[in-house]
Amino acid sequence: MKLTFIGTSHGVPEAEHRCSCTMIETCGRIYFVDMGTQAIEDLRRRDIPPEDVKGIFVTHMHGDHVNGLLSFVDICNWYFTSADPKIFLPTAEGIEALKGWINALEKRPWRGIEINLAHEGVVYDDGFFKITAEQTKHTRASFAYFAEAEGKTALFTGDLRGVNEDYPKGAFGRTLDAVICESAHIDPRDYAAVFEKSDIKRVFINHCQPRKMPLVPELAKTCDKFPVRFATDGMEVKL
Numbered sequence: 001m002k003l004t005f006i007g008t009s010h011g012v013p014e015a016e017h018r019c020s021c022t023m024i025e026t027c028g029r030i031y032f033v034d035m036g037t038q039a040i041e042d043l044r045r046r047d048i049p050p051e052d053v054k055g056i057f058v059t060h061m062h063g064d065h066v067n068g069l070l071s072f073v074d075i076c077n078w079y080f081t082s083a084d085p086k087i088f089l090p091t092a093e094g095i096e097a098l099k100g101w102i103n104a105l106e107k108r109p110w111r112g113i114e115i116n117l118a119h120e121g122v123v124y125d126d127g128f129f130k131i132t133a134e135q136t137k138h139t140r141a142s143f144a145y146f147a148e149a150e151g152k153t154a155l156f157t158g159d160l161r162g163v164n165e166d167y168p169k170g171a172f173g174r175t176l177d178a179v180i181c182e183s184a185h186i187d188p189r190d191y192a193a194v195f196e197k198s199d200i201k202r203v204f205i206n207h208c209q210p211r212k213m214p215l216v217p218e219l220a221k222t223c224d225k226f227p228v229r230f231a232t233d234g235m236e237v238k239l
């Protein structure tokens, strides 16, 4: 599977970093973990038909992870009407708000794009791509996601309350081809202890607060078995 980091910023956009959004491509099918930025524009720029988007998985209802969904759903709702993505949001309020926004747009009533409530365990499996969620403590309804395709697994931590108390336990004892983890709310050096409990192939730090960036190379020095890199906007990674 191929990961494309569309947006890697911490809670607000910066000159070179947009808000959280990662595109995942497998077998000609497109999925997203978070859509905090205008991903519809990236799809158009890359000439990827919105109809190829099969699933969108939101880690939690903070604007930097979800705001881009409004325009994506709006444009699929009235223009790319054969697009039929399955969307997973962590709260019922989020689902109602999204439908309410579309209904508020003049003469574009909600045409029934499927939106589901995310939950712990397997939330999605279409035979090509599987997403398993583990609840975290960042908000009252926040999730880390394990994404599996082509025999590979990527862990998206989403935002965390802290490493020791909140790093997903489902990671322990398994092989992770990529770990994509945030570093806005935590000291990145704290990851070293939990990383030891998995067989990790590579780590990407995204959602990193500028004042914590100098600490990431210190984490990288501690982790000598696999590379630790910053994820940057537009970076593509084949797992």
Ligand SMILES: [Zn+2]
Binding pocket: 010, 011, 020, 062, 064, 065, 159, 207
């Ligand atoms: Zn965030």
Ligand SMILES: [Zn+2]
Binding pocket: 060, 062, 138, 159
């Ligand atoms: Zn957040």
